[in-house]
Amino acid sequence: MRSRESLFSRTAAMLVMGVFAFYILLPVWWLIVAATKDREQFTGTNPLWFADFAFVDNVRELLTYRDGVFLRWMGNSIAYTGGAALCGTLLAAMCGYALSKYRFPGRETLFNIVLGGVLVPATALALPLFLIFSYVGATNTFWAVFLPSIVNPFGVYLAQIYAGASVPDELLEAARIDGSGEVRTFFTVSSRLMFPGLVTIFLFHFVAVWNSFLLPLIMLGDERLFPVTLGLYTWNTQVNQLPELRGLVLVGSLLSIAPLIVAFLLLQRFWRNGLGTGAIK
Amino acid sequence: MKARKARTAHKGAIAFFVLPFGVLFALFFVLPVGYAVVQSLYVVERADMFAPAKEVFGGLTQYGYVFSDGPFWRSVGRVLLFGVVQVPVMLGLALLTALLLDSGLVKAGRFFRLAFFMPYAVPGVVAAIMWGFLYSPNLSPFTSLTQSVDLLSADVVLWAMANVVTWVYVGYNMIIIYSYLLSIPTEIYEAARLDGAGPVRIAWSIKIPLVMPALVLTTVFSIIGTLQLLAEPQVFRSFSSAVSSTYTPNLTVYSTSSIPNFNLAAAFSVVLALATFALSFGFLKLTQRKGLR
Structure with missing residues (x-):
């Protein structure tokens, strides 16, 4: 029975x-x-x-189309995304660590502002950022997309949790007694203990920047600065006039998602564990 | 050690840790918001048609335009309708699959986890392009469906996009819920199982109440995402004439700024950011009472 x-x-389940x-x-x-x-x-x-x-021929056509602009877009995406996620993870780790391990005036305020920042989505900031960058005459540059992409309040929130969970206060005391400076302790001991959590922050920051669309759309006019998402988007809008672009859009789409999927397959244990943390704490 | 209100120790180190993020956060988060608010208070005026445009303080004039802008509020209504249907459907599916994975009834759980999570790595633009092709009447593999129902027509296209968003995020939400389920000690279920409760009963009466915090978190993120809907409708404009340049609030911001009418676009942005903040913060407060430990 x-x-x-x-x-x-x-x-039924299967x-x-x-x-x-x-x-x-x-x-x-x-x-x-x-x-x-x-x-x-x-x-x-x-x-x-x-x-x-005809996959090989399609790829060859894609990579040579208009002097290889697709490769340039992929390179741009990697530069924007890799750079912003690396810097962003480091800064978030430091700030989250300080929030978790030190008591200082303004700590609560800082934490609440950062948490508020989590709730203000990146797209709502795109136009204001455009206004700021046009004020200083820096729209349509690499930095206009790169610099804002570094800021990751959710990363700070996660780093604060990871630091609390993985770096024991006794260890910091011991390091102090041994005469190690606070900053040195962070880089030699604490950041290593937090490492799995930091990979998670990096991964999700990477995806967020790789997928961002409104900021480059609003900031960039020069095709040579486009990330791959914006490039594929502009091709797709031209498909009706230039039907040969249809095939290129499809092959380009496949090539643009392959690296991320591979990265996620290789780094499974980080996103699996890390995703739970945000909800649990 | 734990002196009351002692002078802060390690000031230098704290500054070193906090300032780099703090400065960038101030420059690229706080300042733009402030600047957008300022910009939204100005109007562009010309003495006559040929005189140079001049920015003058207009108080809440732009907000008057925002609140009387029919297309903008229709776009807000559209994303709210979208969210009311799409978010529960997506999270329901995520919950169902997470519970199935956790029930022990499913073989090859690892494969399913990976497969369902994979679309999260696909950018919204690329997902929209892909589904746009799949929907289009003459390219789709499902011609029998796409030739009888026009998925890109005005009545259906909103739900066609809801499907794209669901496809991208359902696995991501499933993983959040599933990892939360994993963190619940299994002893809790033992007693119920001894009492003869089946898997469905355990899921309904024990697991779902326990997994509420994860559902709250995923709901907040989904609400934020819904109000910000942009890449999918922007891409779908190439596939369907039913998607106007003011189809979602963010599209309105974008098309207003490319007129260019920055002051009005800034006012739209401010209203949208406030609405998003209020909705997600309100929902959080409604369901949670815990702050910083």
């Missing part, structure tokens, strides 16, 4: 998960298949199965 019931629930997996994976499968087809076969053949394998 019991086992039959459990067989039924097992089958069925639900299977249908759901189908929904999630189908668009990506379609994209992969579409990226391997040449222009003629894109419409005439089964959209969910391979025809003649």
